[in-house]
Amino acid sequence: MGRYLIGRLLLMIPTLLGVAILTFILMRVVPGDVVTLRYSQSGSVPQEVIDRERKQLGLDKPLQDQFVDFMGQVVRLDFGKSLWTDRPVTEEIGSRLGITLELAILAAIISTALAIPLGVIAAVKQDTWVDYAVRVFSIGGLAFPSFWLGILMILALVVWFRWAPPLQFVPLWEDPVANLAQLIWPALAVGYRYSAVATRMTRSSVLEVLREDYVRTARAKGVGETLVVVRHALRNSLLPVITVISLEFAFLFGGLVVTEQVFNVNGLGKLLVDAVAHRDYPLVQAIVLIFSSVFVLVNFVVDIFYGVLDPRIRYS
């Protein structure tokens, strides 16, 4: 087990390195740079000013030199300074990471809270109108993009209540009500989207378990239906559900990119969109690495959980 874990941990290094290299190349392949964009609002900036600033930022260096500088920084875990604001990348990310993390956790809670009960109900009431309603609801989650749902939510709130989610973030520990008043809406939009896959997985997994011999035995022994479903069926069907929910969390983290923009939530997603638009290479590289790390880590944790949840699974 120990060797397996160390092996998996070591494997993360080339994965993340690959992501870093790919991001470096992709960002440079796309035309335009931060200096051109900085002066894009006015057409009257002479070329001399642009050339001088490019030199200051090292953008005039050959690509291979820029790559060597970048790799040196990656190895030292030094992400440098934002080309747009000249502030340390860690400072730019630091204030936003917590917001995105909270939003992702909130969305995951909403997603799970919707998915498990709905999935179980749909399975128990298979082929009834309840089952069909749950399936339509979950297919809706897959069909509607969360950003579109977000736009509708805000419009509905403004038109019906003349109220919109706050524009300013307040930490949860300072004012939980104000905090949730801002984050609950994007969490609902994203959570609904990601509950869809988990609902369908819960339904099929519970259905499968409900057909097992031990469930039939439990029923034959006279165990109540609720107990059969909760204690016998649900427990044993949770493994694939947890896998899906965990992996969806990683996707969800990345999926916040557009939704944060719609709700004007000051998180990592909004920062990434701005950074890409500004061709802020160091910032984009760092944020993509964070998203990738979350993805890789969640996968790693899921693998460990397999062993914990199902004693039959052993790693060698």
Next chain:
Amino acid sequence: MIRRVIPFVAIAALLLAACAPAGPSAASPTAAPTGAGTATTAPTAAAEQPKPGGELTYIVTAEPPTFDAHQSTTFATLMPVSPQYSLLYKLDPADNVSKIVPDVADGMPTISADKLTWTVKLKSNVKFHDGATLTADDVVATYEKLRNPPQGVTSPRKATLAAVESITAKDATTVEFKLKFPSGSFQAAIASPWNYLYKASRLKEDPTWYAKNVEGTGPFVFVEYVKGSHWAAKKNPNYFVPGKPYLDSLKAFFISDVNRQTTAIQSKQALIEFRGFTPQQRDQLVRALGNEITVQESPWVCTNYIAFNTKKAPFDNVKVRQALNLAIDRWGGGEALSKQTIVKDVGGLMRPKGPFAMPDADLEKIPGYYRDAAKGQDEAKKLLTEAGFSASNPLTFTFLNRNVTTPYEPLALFTIDQWNKTGLIKATHLAKETAAYLADLRNANFDVGLDFNCDYFDEPDLQLAKMYSASGLGKGLNFSHYDDPDLDKMIEAQGHETDAAKRKQLVNDIERYVIGEKAWMVPVVWWYRVIPYNTRVKGYVIGSNHYTSMDMSSIWLAGQ
């Protein structure tokens, strides 16, 4: 407490509402939409007495890349940062178009008989936010940084101060500008909204200090900047204008999403956005809020030019360029496009209705500006035929555009439609993301492109800067990439002319030459500003640009 419960009640209500049958609600917009112009409500600030107090919340659609306006070219710097700074001169907030008034200057400048020496007296009660008094040395240091930036500092304003020979502090409150030649644009140059006055000692210690720090003499004192969220400032109790500012505080929210901008105004989370909304956003807000919304509209010193890549055949052929210019019905286009995007007026190289604008009667004589659209199309076809194109061998090219909806997309689609109507042109739309689009324009990697320009003032030296030869002063600005020494001389001559009437004549001649004769670079339709805002906001007068009058010193809030 009630407000705090609203979101949670709203969740429940939304779920209920989703199940309820559709029908009109109390807050549903029922007012008929108003067309451009008819929704405009004239500001009544002059009739009302300003009331002190309150917080102005406003939207800024992008974040400042730097706090140093000297190095910036974006409104995103000016809108949150300007309230903390003063200028030597500024546009009169009650006019906000062309009337220049003193800011920290104590009266208008004294100009010598040869027009080469400009003497500016300063007010003696101007204090920086740390308590230090603003002196002539600070003004000199500021303008030296602008015209002669030290190592590691860039100054996009260097060219606008090219006429300056020297700047000296004659005494603590007197600054003298010596010019190399009489300049028709120098007054505008020292009223530029970008020329914040900085402290000489700070600049001496670190010329980049102001890029990340804020300390001015303006009506508001910096409180905080939370990146990605908001900018806050509070009233400066020691502001040098007695009784001003009226507001207690300011809060600028950074919102880039267009829908969220509209809903922020609609829900009164923000009271105003100073750059401009689309006609659709205006109509949505007017429908929803009725008389709680005031709308001001104005022609804008912004336009989109059609840039022809003259380095590439057949756009090096003047007949082809003229034909492309002639095929466009600007008058019809302006009228139609104004209903859906932020363009309206037809003009030459200077803003329509501005002080240098050519009268419509003269403008209509320039090819491409005929009232009779059919005449333009016929002449375009004739020129294209002469250039060797026919229905079976049409002029085929891509029209490079920025992938920004307002106003680029509708403007480009309209222009392409006009060209394709000739039957001899087959133009296709190529929209690229801003960075890629700019890279293509700069590197002449396009056929025909939609360029743009925005300025803070109706000033030929600013608006004609793009027209200089691409290998000379127009390097990096002139995206048609032509060289024309005759035109360079014409632009230079108007800049040196100090008689306003003569200068206007010279500028109009340049317009006829650039658009009609050479078709080097031709405007489509000029932009039009639409600002729908909460009626509580008073003392704001829309200007011809979105850069000036951003110190907020004249704004106040009614009905607190």
